[in-house]
Amino acid sequence: MKKILLIAALLIQQIGFAQKITAIKCGQILDTKTGQLKPNQVIIVKDNIIQQIVAANSFNQKADTIIDLSNYTVLPGLIDCHTHVLLQGDITSEDYDVQVLKESIPYRAIRAINSCKQALMNGFTTIRDLGTEGAGYADVDLKKAINKNIIPGPRMLVSTLAINTTGHYPLKASDYAWELNLPKGLQEITGADEARRAVRQQIERGADWIKIYADRGYRRLADGSYRSLPNFTPEEIAAVGDETIRSGKKLAAHAVARDGVIASINAGASSIEHGFGMDDECLKLMAEKKVYWCPTIYVNDYVAEGRAKLGSPIHQYFTQSEPELFKKALKAGVPIAYGTDIGGYDWNEPQAKDFEFMIQYGMSNLQAIQTATVNAADLLGLSDKIGELKQGAFADIIAIKGDPLNNIKTLGNVQWVMKNGTVYKK
Numbered sequence: 268m269k270k271i272l273l274i275a276a277l278l279i280q281q282i283g284f285a286q287k288i289t290a291i292k293c294g295q296i297l298d299t300k301t302g303q304l305k306p307n308q309v310i311i312v313k314d315n316i317i318q319q320i321v322a323a324n325s326f327n328q329k330a331d332t333i334i335d336l337s338n339y340t341v342l343p344g345l346i347d348c349h350t351h352v353l354l355q356g357d358i359t360s361e362d363y364d365v366q367v368l369k370e371s372i373p374y375r376a377i378r379a380i381n382s383c384k385q386a387l388m389n390g391f392t393t394i395r396d397l398g399t400e401g402a403g404y405a406d407v408d409l410k411k412a413i414n415k416n417i418i419p420g421p422r423m424l425v426s427t428l429a430i431n432t433t434g435h436y437p438l439k440a441s442d443y444a445w446e447l448n449l450p451k452g453l454q455e456i457t458g459a460d461e462a463r464r465a466v467r468q469q470i471e472r473g474a475d476w477i478k479i480y481a482d483r484g485y486r487r488l489a490d491g492s493y494r495s496l497p498n499f500t501p502e503e504i505a506a507v508g509d510e511t512i513r514s515g516k517k518l519a520a521h522a523v524a525r526d527g528v529i530a531s532i533n534a535g536a537s538s539i540e541h542g543f544g545m546d547d548e549c550l551k552l553m554a555e556k557k558v559y560w561c562p563t564i565y566v567n568d569y570v571a572e573g574r575a576k577l578g579s580p581i582h583q584y585f586t587q588s589e590p591e592l593f594k595k596a597l598k599a600g601v602p603i604a605y606g607t608d609i610g611g612y613d614w615n616e617p618q619a620k621d622f623e624f625m626i627q628y629g630m631s632n633l634q635a636i637q638t639a640t641v642n643a644a645d646l647l648g649l650s651d652k653i654g655e656l657k658q659g660a661f662a663d664i665i666a667i668k669g670d671p672l673n674n675i676k677t678l679g680n681v682q683w684v685m686k687n688g689t690v691y692k693k
């Protein structure tokens with residue numbers, strides 16, 4: 268009897284713990300930290316983790332699967348730190364309102380399944396999704412469904428509802444009959460206690476990050492500088508920041524001009540989203556405190572014309588001043604992470620467009636790639652797991668044709684995608 272049990276135990280051990288080994292033969296690997304291109308490497312993946320990277324001529328390990336990418340350049344999966352999987356593009360406020368008013372949350376979640384898949388097909392194996400914009404906690408459900416392999420999608424860090432103060436976010440009562448109780452694109456608070464309650468409720472329901480909308484009412488002054496209206500009182504924003512950080516979470520702040528940016532930095536924000544109207548003091552503070560900037564360049568371009576036609580030219584002004592701001596931020600040493608705001612523009616539009624702008628505005632190809640790899644991983648607190656191909660990291664791997672250090676457009680045409688050890692695109 269003992270012998271049978273022993274054999275059974277051994278069998279279970281062999282079956283139960285048999286790990287799947289995948290060997291990926293790479294034409295060349297880009298080291299995202301150093302910019303070095305290493306030719307003829309083999310990545311050995313054990314289940315979902317990179318076990319080892321070896322030179323092709325010294326590769327002699329047994330593998331269950333061998334994948335041949337010897338005609339490709341191989342990189343870690345890209346990271347987009349600002350997405351909205353539950354939005355499908357909103358150039359005008361009407362586009363936004365229609366989604367919130369006419370589409371049920373289940374319907375929006377169904378559409379978001381496509382957005383999640385699209386992100387993965389674009390080579391973005393991790394996203395930080397910054398607010399469901401009226402779709403409740405559906406981002407938590409999407410993340411769960413992805414993690415349970417029910418739908419394909421990237422690793423998600425979610426921020427659920429986002430927080431703003433009462434009366435400062437769509438849907439706007441002034442656009443409708445005032446007696447209607449309109450749905451809101453986020454959670455509204457008034458006062459420090461409600462701010463703390465909102466943070467606690469969102470974390471309880473699954474928020475990995477807290478997102479705030481720190482300012483509104485952007486305007487350009489005669490001297491070309493920008494100002495805005497701060498949404499929070501100093502007490503409210505301090506309460507959001509304190510409650511977020513005390514809970515071990517991080518704060519992402521939509522902030523466009525100094526009125527929102529400096530308040531957010533003081534509240535402990537880890538990233539400034541958009542920041543189109545930042546001044547030198549904002550840049551100095553961000554560099555000093557290592558607050559990341561997600562510049563979301565293409566989305567501004569995408570909405571500028573449509574919004575100008577409706578009488579709001581501010582985004583066209585931002586387009587004009589963005590190249591100089593970007594150069595200043597680089598010079599000041601502001602850490603920059605890749606964030607597109609896709610969803611704010613159509614998911615069928617390119618997600619890799621910001622790379623091109625970044626290079627146009629003064630970054631090297633490697634610096635631009637680092638915004639979506641090592642920098643983004645640092646912002647998300649996942650430097651040991653994503654953003655670099657190295658031992659112990661998740662097997663989040665993409666392949667492209669050509670050399671991204673010479674031609675950044677290659678990142679807009681990702682040919683092969685593995686996430687967490689599973690191939691999703693080939």
Ligand SMILES: [Zn+2]
Nearest residue numbers: 351397608611
């Ligand atoms: Zn956004």
